[in-house]
Structures are given as C-alpha cells and as structure tokens.
Amino acid sequence: MSDVSESPDVVLLTIDCWRHDAPDEMDSFEALTAEYRRRDAICPAPATRGVFPAILAGQYYPFVYDGFDEIRDGARPLMELLAEAGYSTGGFVASNPFLSAWEPYFDTFWNDGLTVDSSLLPAKLDAVSETLRNATDYARFRGRVTTTELAERAERWYGRTDGPRFCWLHLMDVHVPFLPGFKRSVESGLVRTLRSHYEFSKHHSEVDGETLATLEALYWECVDYLDEQIGKVFDFIDDDAAVVVVGDHGEEFNHGKYGHARLYDECVRVPLFASPTAAEWFSGAEEVRQLDIPATIASNLGLDVPSNWEGAPHGDEARRSFLLNHSPMLNRAYTGIRTEDRKVIETFDAETRRQLRTEAYDLAADPDETKDVSGTVEWEGRLRDELDEFTSAEEVAGNMMEDGTDLHDSTVETRLRTLGYK
Template structure:
C-alpha cells in the first residue's frame, strides 16, 4: 500500500501556481510529473468549511456544519486507520484543532495553535492570564504560525519513526496573511505585515493605497515562493532517505485569497473564483495504476480528494462513511470519464453569525447567494470570467433553476442535521488570540 503525504496550503490561489510571475519550481515539477487539475474548486472560502469537506468527503453544512465535527462523523484519517495505516497530523491552524474535534482518527495529532501552552495548563488557566500570556508570546514570536521549515522538520521526524503504510496531513500557514516577505522573519517585517493585513482584511480594505496593494501582492508572492522552496527541500530529504519512492504526494489549496477583485482582501467575500479555484497536484508512485503525467481541465472538487486516495488504497469504507460520502474518486476522471455532477457547490456559515453564503458553479454560470441580504447574483463565465457583470435580470429562467438548487440544498442541510447534536464550542482565550492574529477578529 502506498503512503500518502497530504500537503494543504492555506490561502493558495490557483494563479499562484499557474502564473509565470510566481517562481515555483517544486510545484511545477509535481505538475509535470504527476496529475495537474487545472479547474479544481474548493467547497469553502475559508478553512473550516473547506477542510471539513476535504477531511470528511461531504459538503460543509451537512450533518451539523463545519465549525465542529460531531461524534458520528467519519473522517479521512479514520478510514485510513481502519485499513491498516498509521495516521498523523502536524499543523498550526486553530480552525481545525482538537477543540473542534478534527483530531478524530489520528494516531498522532500535533497542533501548534497556542503561542504559549505550558504542557496542557492552558485548559485550566484563568482567561485573563491566558490572554495576557498568549499576547506576550505572540509579540515575541516572529510569525503568527509555525513556519514551513519547522513544520517540515516535524513531518520528517514523524515519518522516520513511523512504520509503513502511513497517512500524514499538514496545513501550511505561510501563505495565509499577514504576508511576510518570504522567509524573512524579522520583527520589523512582522509588525509591518500585521498592521497592513489588519487594515486590508479587517478594518479598512477601501483605504488600501496602490502602493500598499502592491506590497500585499508582492509579499504574497514571496510567501508562495518561500513555501515552494521549503516543500522542495523536504521532498528532497525524503527522497534521499528512500521514503518518497512509494508515497503519493498531494498538494492543494484549501481556498484562495482576494486582492481587491471584488472590493475586499483575504477570504471573507462571496464564493468568487479567486477564492474557490485552487491548485490540485497529485503525484502517484510509479507503481500506481495511473497514467501520468497528465493535465486535466475537467471541473473537480476538493471533496473528491478523500475518495480518490482511499480508492487508490483499495480501502474498505465504514458504513457511516458510505452513507455520508458526497465525493467521487477522481481515478476514473484521470482515465477519461466525466464526473457525475454538473455543478460545484461552495458554502459556509459566516463566523459569529447565523446566515449562509452559497455558490453554484457550472462550466458557464456562477450563481451566488448571500444569506445576510437574501440577494442573488448571476455571472456568465463564458463572457465574464472576472465575475464583474451581474446578469441575473437578463436570465430569469437560469436564476429560477439555480434558486431551485438552492432550496434543495437548504432542505438537504436541514434534513441531514435534524438529529445531529453539535455543542457550542467556546474557544479557549488562547485560540481566540491566535484567530485575532490571523485577522479573524
């Protein structure tokens, strides 16, 4: 059985890999040697819904939603575990922490979400003390996340100490704002990056100057290039140790980031393509029954990754996974088949609110629904790939068909979540401080 290295890059847009402006030799080589999906779309525009979809193979809002994985929800790690794999996760993203039940199915779940965590005392520390300690620790640290260099060191140590076969997931945070100028982790760069990120993504996006916009984009590019180099060094190390030969390597963005294409920065907008279209690269071992290299322009979904990897492993699914699985294996698509779906769904529940944002994308159309205002928009992607001209009034029949899809989706969310009990998760003060540092507050 092949090992699986599942590398998720937070906030990685598709054009960051496809555009020659970005120097990404490692990702280019993976695309040239493996399978490159040029039209892959995420099921969420932020981490919680997107990773829920990827790690469960279902839509984010079904079965209690994406802020917490309820106790009956099967996961990708559990399926690998039940099929004889050792499973590991090493990351520093507070949106997919054990506090939200994302550790399900992992033999090792190493999260670095607290700048300050005195050996588990965090759970019992007074809120004021915890908040102060984490603010102080965040000021002293040069990054608001664990940098790729340190993540890869931990990944390599885990692989070296683990018997085959294994499944290992990480979520790199380097490309997520605040954007530092690549691997230059000086304090001056950190504080400037944090101020600019909060202005752009939180406080005043309409006040970003052309020079500040250019700085944000330039630093985003440098972050992508830094991460590409670190992934390359990591894969080279695994290759030298003989660990890479029988390993499937997956690189995918959980969602993109917006740079004022539709008035905002970061990933708090509706599901426009700059937020939903992400790179998906899979390099299979030579022993896998896959014809590679191949570039595929078929529209696919990130929730299809789970059944693809389990299909490759000839895995036996649990009954619960079979009942809830929405994704489809991409192995037949690689062989030339078409997916069974004709529209891609992206959805989320807005943090701290009770409204939904949902998008449907076909080859020609993008339909967007904003639950905050109950407004709907329609874009003809053939004529308007930038999604700037709302043509809803010109196509009432098309709007009516998408509205029916939307109502069907509402019914499915309600039906699947009817008897599901999901607790209210009051995040630890340390996690709240981490989220504020990343621009979620």
C-alpha cells in the same frame, strides 16, 4: 485491501489560502512537481473550517460539525478508514485552530499546542504568553509555524513510523498576517507592512485601496517565501508515495474587498497536484471537487466509500458543486452553485436571513467574474432552483449558520484573532 504492506504511503499536503494562480509564481515547486498531474479543485466553501469536512470526510460542513471543536458521530473521515485498513496516521498543522477538531482521528497529531485546554492556565499568564509569542513572530516577520518547522516535525514521525503511512501536512505561510520573512518585509517596506497589518486588524475586509494593494503584494511575497521552503516537505516523502497537493481555499483581492468569505473563484478555485503514483486517480475531468478527494483516494486503495459521503471517486464528467459560507464578521451568509462554466451566488443578511443579492457568471466567457449577468440568462433559473433545493434541506438550513463566539479556550480565541477571524 488484503495486504496493506503493499499499499503506498498517502501524503496529503494542504496549503492555506493557495490561489489557483499561485503555483505559476513558484519555480521550486514547479520543478518538484514536474511529473505531477495538475488539476483545478473546486471548494465547497471559501474558508478553512468549511472545506475540511469535504477534503477529509467527503461531506459538506453542515453535515459534519457539532459545535466549534467536535465532529459528529458517524462522519467516517478518510483517516479512520485508512487506520482500519492498517495505515499509520499522522496530522501536522502549522497553527490553525479550525483544524484541531480532527485530532481524534489520528495516531499522532500536532497543531502548535492549540489542542491544549489553556483554560487550565491563569488567564493573565495565558494572555502574556500569547502577546509575547505574537511579538516574537512580528519581530522575525515570519509566521507562527513555518513550512520548514512543520516539515521537520512531520519528518521525525515519518521516519520512525512503519508503513503504510497517511501523512497530512497543512501549511500556513500564505495566510494573513502576511509575514514573508525579514528580508522580503524590508524590501516591501517595513512601515507599509506593519501599517497594512494594523489596518486589517481594524477594518478586516473593508480596507482602503492602498492597504489592499500592500496586502496583495505581501501575499505574493509569502508565496515566494513558501516556495523557498516547500522542498523540505518533498525531501522526506518516499518516491512512490501517493501525494496530493491542494489549496484549502484561495484569497480575494479583485472584487472590492480583501479576504476569503465570498464565493468568487478567487476563493473557491484552487490548484491540485497529484504525484505519478496518484496521477491516474485524477485523470478525466479537468476540475476536481474537493468533496471527491477522499472518495478518490479510498476507492483507488480498494476501500469502500462510506454511504454517507456526498463525494464520489473522480471521473470523466465535470460535477456541479454547491457552495456555502457564513461570515459572522461581515454579518453575511453566502450560498452558491458552480458548474464547469456557470455560477450563481446568493447573499443573505446573516441575522434576518433576508436575501440581499443574486449574481450569475458565465465562467467560460468571463472567468474572472467581472460581469454579473443575473436576470439576463435563461440558465440562471435552473441553477437557482437546484441551489434552493439543496439549501432548504433540513440539515443544511439548520446547520449552515455557526456560532464561533462561544469559545472557552483563550489560546484558541487569541490565535483566531491573530489570523483575522475575530
């Protein structure tokens, strides 16, 4: 890239827990993106911490993290490449502790103060402050940092920063605890809303049927709440910017549990939209691996793709994705492999590493994954062999399991608890 002044701004808009079917319920977003190219994106994991090494650095998470809040040397995230090419970089996160690890790679970064070492504060003062903040959020029946608030903060940076700019915004309006504003919460029933949050805080994914139904209804209210605000983001972006909008992962309601830990398409298939400037970057195959997003952006800007990236520029052929997750709360580890029309999932006890279950799904015939065909189809064995080869590699086997319990920052720990992770 010889003259970055001629390069477009790049805006990456990621939406937490944005299911593949959510855009169909978002009329304002549909109007704003009428000229965008729509694709499905396939996640390498069903949770935020697992997907962003792919979205930002083209790698599976076992190759990237070094502890809870450190990125390994040599990871070479997209932001680093763009900065070296002359881009200004800004990251704006609506309060998610899992994303603070990326702060060092941005010129400007904001994540609701979650990068502040609150261990410097007296523990009692810190606890009181967090309790008051959470109580205020619930009193308003709205999330910690709304899309409107985050857009205003990003807009100030965008307006005072010379281009070309790389701007990343991560939205949290459709993440549990589902707080879709006071009006929608009243319409849903305040008691039912608060009860569902209480039951979730006690039981997490193992909620009863009534609570699950309430959580699902509130999820869609939050999607509507997001749609009401999302225009604030599009208002300040230059018309010729290369904009990519993608869910980080989905949300599971229809397989007997609630949450985003398992590897069903409810969690690992999400929407992707590309603005007219970026639309041709994502022509070709209908499904885009999240793993390929940074390489697709970099290559179309004339940048060399780092040799240690697993991802490659998006092309005509659909590519298989490996799927990984460790859920300490469920004491489970999950591995999987997904092609355009088939999937194999293996479930393990996280402590003993003992395999508990194998599932196989014919996605072409059964896109909702209602019929497990394991043991009855010849292709299952081939996919399992490929999956075993990937997961037995030293780097994956040694770093798939993560210990998120050793946290020294009480603000981060409290925020994780509020989001349902502890």
